[in-house]
Amino acid sequence: MEPLVAPFFDPATSTFTYVVHGGEGTECAIVDSVLDFDPKSGRTSTASADRVIAFVREHGLTVQWLLETHAHADHLSAAHYLKDEVGGRIAIGEHIRMVQHTFKGVFNLGTELEEDGTQFDHLFAADETFKIGELDAQALHVPGHTPADMAYCIGNAVFVGDTLFMPDVGSARCDFPGGDAHTLYRSVKKLLALPPQTRLYMCHDYPPATREPSCETTVEQQRSGNIHLHDGVTENEFVTMRTTRDRTLSMPTLILPSVQVNIRAGAMPRPESNGVSYLKIPLNAI
Structure with a gap:
């Protein structure tokens, strides 16, 4: 059984979100x-997630499942909102703990953040298999962009995160x-060793004009034509x-707000005494 894939593009962050399913009335990931975020006003909105x-x-x-390929530095995750609205288990690779440890120090989060991954419902081990309804799936550890990157192989489709463009x-x-x-x-070479007609789905696209x-x-198109990683490089x-x-x-525009939210599985920091959540901006620290 091969998956059906519905892509949703967010032009503000050049991000693709996917709904992966087996057909009408089935389970999906x-x-x-x-999660839409305006850095000028600090306001969030849910238009992108609501389309999904x-x-x-x-x-x-x-x-x-609500699958994260990694803790993104260029957009905020809507996983927490989606879980409240439509359910699902939020999952990421187990090496998210390393990322939490690093950024807990950067943002001086102290007791505000446990660095054990418990903000997520499930942490995938490398090569762990799982099911999406009747679809067979596997979590592939593909570090390099960050230490926690995962690609999700679902049938003949692989969702590569930021491993490839x-x-x-x-x-x-x-x-x-x-x-x-x-x-x-080495992570890319592992992906490109898959059968030539394996479908690869990108997390982002930054196309030429x-x-x-x-x-x-x-896989075949990447091996023959990727400008950085074609066969022979x-x-x-x-x-x-x-x-x-x-x-x-330069640093991604949304890296500071994104990372703080995404290492919390898409949840905002706890509201303070006035009922407002705050994100931190470290000055002269990075």
């Missing part, structure tokens, strides 16, 4: 959801805490290119 909810309800789907865009940066270009190269955003490619060549390129990149 939601992958890499987006509408699709789930229209097709009579039961949400079994579309062939004409290449690969993700490796200069976040715990990131490593050598490790990313000549095309519209696109979410789907294949050696590990040392990739690492040299990636580290040189990463030195030129």
Whole structure:
């Protein structure tokens, strides 16, 4: 049984959210959801997540999983909101504990944040298998962009997170805490060893002006055409290119609010005495 995949694109963050299901009235998983956030006003909204909810309800789907490929640095997760609205278990790779430990220090969170992953309903071990209704799925540990990145192989479809981009865009940066270009190269090679027609679904697309955003490619297309990681590119060549390129990149616009929310499984910090939740901005610390 192969999955049906419904993509939802958020142009503000260039993020794809996916609903993965077996057909009308079946169980489903939601992958890499987006909570809308205006950094100028500090206001959140749920328009992106509500589009996903509408699709789930229209097709009579039961949400079994809310899957995160990693703790994103470029958008806030809507997993907590979606769980309240349509159910499902929030899951991520077990190495999220490393990311929580790192950013607990960056934001001086003290007792506000347990770094044991208990904010999530399930932590996947590398190569752990699971089910989405009748669909067979496996969680693949693919670190490099961050130490906690997972790809989810569901039937003949793999949701790669930030491990790969579309062939004409290449690969993700490796200069976040715990990131490593050598490790990313090996993770990508593991994915590209899958059968040639395996469908690969991107978490983001940053297309050139000549095309519209696109979410789907294949192993074969990546091996022949990825500008950073096509067949024949050696590990040392990739690492040299990636580290040189990463030195030129500025921080993502939403990294500071995103990470604080996403290491909490999409939940906001506890409200203070006035009923308002606050995110921290560390000054001169990064």
